[in-house]
Amino acid sequence: MQFIHEVLQKQAEKQPDAISLYPENHAPISYGELWQHVGVAAAWLRSQGVQAGHRVMLACENCPEHIALMFACSVVGAWPVSVNARLSAGEIRSIAEHCEPHLIVFTKQCSPAAARHAEEYSAQPCKAQGLRDACSYAVYRPNAQPESPELAQQVAMLVYTSGTTGAPKGVMVTHKGLLHFARVSAASRQLSGRDIAYAALPMSHIFGIATVLMATLQAGASLVVRSRFDVDDLLAALVAPGISILQGVPTMYVRLLDVVSDAQQVQAPALRYVYTGGAALDPALKERIETLFGQPMHHGYGITEYAGSMFITRADAPRSDTSAGYAVEGVELRIVKEGRPITTAGEDGDILIRGPGVMLGYYRNPEQTAQALLPGGWLSTGDIGHIDADGALFLTGRSKDLIIRSGFNVYPLEVEAAINAFPGIRLSAVVGKKESDGNEEIIAFYETERPEDINVDALREHLAQHLAPYKRPSRFIHIDSIPTTTSGKIRKDPLRAFEF
Structure with missing residues (x-):
């Protein structure tokens, strides 16, 4: 495979009637139906003048239309720029000014926040049948120039960092990296077509895109798609349709424990894998979640600048500590301190990574790209950590913290x-x-x-x-x-x- 949409296309050809998505307030969508929606969306994008190398900004929350549009951009060769509709108007505007999209699409049906942004941009209704009239769109910069064909073919999407320390940066995530991690992640979690995963993590974030969406589709499994996390909805979905894979950031599990603290309050007959990433794992939280679900809580380490997790605990060998686990296939690690490689187990240093998921760079930001991408293909993560005697990674913190x-x-x-x-x-x-x-x-x-x-x-x-x-x-x-x-x-x- 060369492009991310081929993962979905393959499943649609292999098992068209299998369920791909369980959306909110709608009937399940099969792989064949989702692929048809992608085709309709791609035709609509072309009708709006979208070409390979154009940016298409998606102000969204999780829904089938968002997923269809992301893969439709891949079909056309354009770059989706998914941004969480819950960002402020100023944050949305800042990203739009930086990436200069040809179109901005708002998933108004599933997101009141997107509907409010659509009004500000005087967005027009989108009447593409496969999008169920759920979206509106604005022609933002009709004269925005597409990127070169060579660059356009490599980049799958722009993912903007959260921007908690200054202006957000647009990470150029590659098709190669996402395809590699989809396969690695599906294998590490032993995913199969029988699995049902929970997708409340925003698919504007690399965790939601790579670990939740791409890996699930790679395995031909199903996704319970939710625009935002809700504890009552999660508890219901654990019963029906029966979530087997639960993935989220630590704060999601904290909110779950706010409502539920007794294992007898939870029915999860199909649940077999619980995972957290996106931040360091707190030992107290790990213990409480493991008690609640009666099974191990797995952990991993990834950053926006890498297309998926770089370290994951082993499904068949859960850990009692808060390690982020072991390097996934293709990932190389180097711990350095003041430019000197550290080889001693347990000694903290700056984490450098090399592998197929490393970003191409920050879009239109050569200075910060040069700071992050080091000679030899190494990526400076900005994180501090150490390796223990058996090669497991422990995160100590962010260098800026x-x-x-x-x-x-x-x-x-x-x-x-x-x-x-x-x-x-x-x-x-x-x-x-x-x-x-x-x-x-x-x-x-x-x-x-x-x-x-x-x-x-x-x-x-x-x-x-x-x-x-x-x-x-x-x-x-x-x-x-x-x-x-x-x-x-x-x-x-x-x-x-x-x-x-």
Whole structure:
């Protein structure tokens, strides 16, 4: 295969009557029907003048129309630029100005947020039959130039980073990388046509695109497609149609535990694989989820700049710790510190990656591309971690989140893990705040199950038993809801800007 739409085409030819999607409020869609929708959408794109190398922006939430349009862009040779419709008008506008799409399509039927954006752009109704009148569109830059044929053939889509630290960057994700990972991911999870996966992760994010969508279609399995995560909906879907593969970011599982804490409250007769990625795994969360479902919680490590997970725990050998597992096929790892490769197990350093999923670069951003793509094909991830004696990767934190306290390195993940283990704490986020002497104060924000349950003095005593003095926060701030991106990652910049 050369292009991502060929994965769907193959399944439509092989098993046209098998169910591909279980949408919200609609009958199931077969592989044959979904492929027909892709054909209609591709014809419509061509009728609007879309050519190979054009960008087509999709302001969307998860729905069959979004999926059909992504693959239709692949058929035409255009680049889909999926952005979560829950972004602000300013964020949508910033991405549009950067990528200069030929069209912007809004999945208004499944997303009130997309409908609001469509009004701002005076979007016209889309009458392509295969899109069920669910979309509207705006001609944004009809004179936008397509990219060169060579580049157009390599890039499958632009995926914009969350933009929590400055302007978002458009990652050029390749067909080659997504196709490779679809096969690797399906094999690592032992997916088959009998599986049903849950798809509430936004398909504007690499986790939702690669791990959830592409791997599931590669295996000919089915997807329960949801525009957003809802605990009651998940609990119902575990029963019917019977989810067997559950994947999500850690905050999704935190929200599940807000509602359900007793295993007797959950019926999941088909569930066989539980996985989290997109952020480091907290040991307290892992223990609670494993108790809830009565089976291991698997973990992996991936970033937007790589087309899928780079490390995954082994399905047949679950771990009791919070490791991100082992390198998937094709991935090479290098841990470096001050430019020196680290070979000692357990020693932290900067994580560099090389493999078939490495991005081509940041679109129209050669300076930041040069910072991320290093000589020899290595990608600087911006993450810090170490390898243990048997080759498993442990994430320590983001280099930009590192706190320097009294000359020592403090990794927020370690502090957050200790805080999250305290009874009554639901979620925490630790940041550093510069002091006048150049030192950094450690500040902990936390969510609770019930605010009155937390005695801060008792929490301090708990941390004194688990953390060295220089790692302990000096301030604890209760917050109703820790801010997250639309893909569920904790946003620390708003916390750093918090007025004390």
